[in-house]
Amino acid sequence: MRLAFAIPWRDLGSWLFEHLPSEHTGELLFAAPEPNADLTPRTSKLPPYLAEFFCLARRGYKLANYDVVFTWELRCALAVLFLRRLQRIKTPVIVVGPILKGRVLWALPLLRPLLADATKIVCFSSSERDEYASLLRLPSERFVFLPTPWAAPSDVPALTDDGFALALGQSNRDYATLFRAVEGLTIPVTVVAADDTPFGGITPPSNVTVRFNTDHDTTNALIAAARLHLIPLHPTNFSSGQTVLLRAMAAKKACIVSAVPGVTDYVDENQTAVLVAPHDEVALSEALSRLWDDAPERERLGENAARAVAERFGFAGFVKHLLELVP
Structure with missing residues (x-):
């Protein structure tokens, strides 16, 4: 199975591929390993949501080339789902870790149609799963709770007790x-x-x-x-x-x-x-x-x-x- 991971920052991709079973292949869509201000969303002068979209669009990604696309964070998900509509394809998109809070809530009428195209939405708490189903007016079975993953990196210093x-x-x-x-x-x-x-x-x-x-x-x-x-x-x-x-x-x-x-x-x-x-x-x-x-x-x-x-x-x-x- 050919998978794509659309990620708005570079440091996540490595562990995804380390743990991907051999029967699957994966491609990182726009973590932009080269420090290019025009293509890297984090350093772009464009507003974040537009930066993610243009980073995808300028690289000419064809979402139909993949069996499924995983996206991280809300703005990345919206960019992928919008591109999916423009390309008029039905490739499943699984959204991981969106956060609906603050000013984002004011834009819910605009977000609902795009997020309704997501096959699954992964939430990082069980309370989010229930809350987001209500906010987005989508069936509860569309939402899944998976805990945020973590493992101690190799560069952690020796543990001490420095009294604070x-x-x-x-x-x-x-x-x-x-x-x-x-x-x-x-x-x-x-x-x-x-x-x-x-x-x-x-x-x-x-x-x-x-x-x-x-x-x-x-x-x-x-x-x-x-x-x-x-x-x-x-x-x-x-x-x-x-x-x-x-x-x-x-x-x-x-x-x-x-x-x-x-x-x-x-x-x-x-x-x-x-x-x-x-x-x-x-x-x-x-x-x-x-x-x-x-x-x-x-x-x-x-x-x-x-x-x-x-x-x-x-x-x-x-x-x-x-x-x-x-x-």
């Missing part, structure tokens, strides 16, 4: 609650984000160090060095926080996570991570204080977490489940 708690990430983060939870504690906390938007206008307390836009190696070093990880999230039905969670779990780190729909699919409570109610700074503060000085409990959680990532969230299993969706 790490909160990493930007999307849907509730750092305002985190700041209230740790204010007055003697526990050092490092927050890594893209900018201060998720701070909710609150100034970080004196025991919080803030870093913005750390590079890949620095981020990996922080993940490996943190005593434990904090992932405070707002309650929503779209998935968020699971990639950071899986990175920390794979690194055998204990995690304290808000009990919101986007991550509860990935956690066995008090076995692979500690869950606390969202927006509850008291519960977050108590969980942090309890785990901070309990090395055996952190080790137990970390070992369980790493085992869960290897057994349930690996790349090989994810590719296997994707191929099971092929009509």
Whole structure:
């Protein structure tokens, strides 16, 4: 079977092909390995949705050449589905990991006709599966929940305990609650984000160090060095926080996570991570204080977490489940 993977960034393609069974062939449609600003969506001066479409169109891809096309993220999916209509072909398209939130919701009347052409839509949380069926007015059987895959990369530094708690990430983060939870504690906390938007206008307390836009190696070093990880999230039905969670779990780190729909699919409570109610700074503060000085409990959680990532969230299993969706 000849498969195509339409992916809006370069670093995903390698593991897809590593785990593709020998009876299938695969082609990466537009991760654009050469650094060409005209063809690479991430560096294009065009708006994102147009960048993806023109990247496909200018390369002359004929979707009819493939038995099925997998797309990643919403804007990539829309570009492929639009091209499919222009080429007037019926090649099945399986959409993986779209996020319907924010301003995207205002465009739903425009998105519904295109997404209705998708054979399957893979969601990264069970709550998304149900919510998106309603938002897009499509049959629930069109939607499938598959957990986000993750595996520890080979360039992760040796694990240490450098005596700080790490909160990493930007999307849907509730750092305002985190700041209230740790204010007055003697526990050092490092927050890594893209900018201060998720701070909710609150100034970080004196025991919080803030870093913005750390590079890949620095981020990996922080993940490996943190005593434990904090992932405070707002309650929503779209998935968020699971990639950071899986990175920390794979690194055998204990995690304290808000009990919101986007991550509860990935956690066995008090076995692979500690869950606390969202927006509850008291519960977050108590969980942090309890785990901070309990090395055996952190080790137990970390070992369980790493085992869960290897057994349930690996790349090989994810590719296997994707191929099971092929009509």
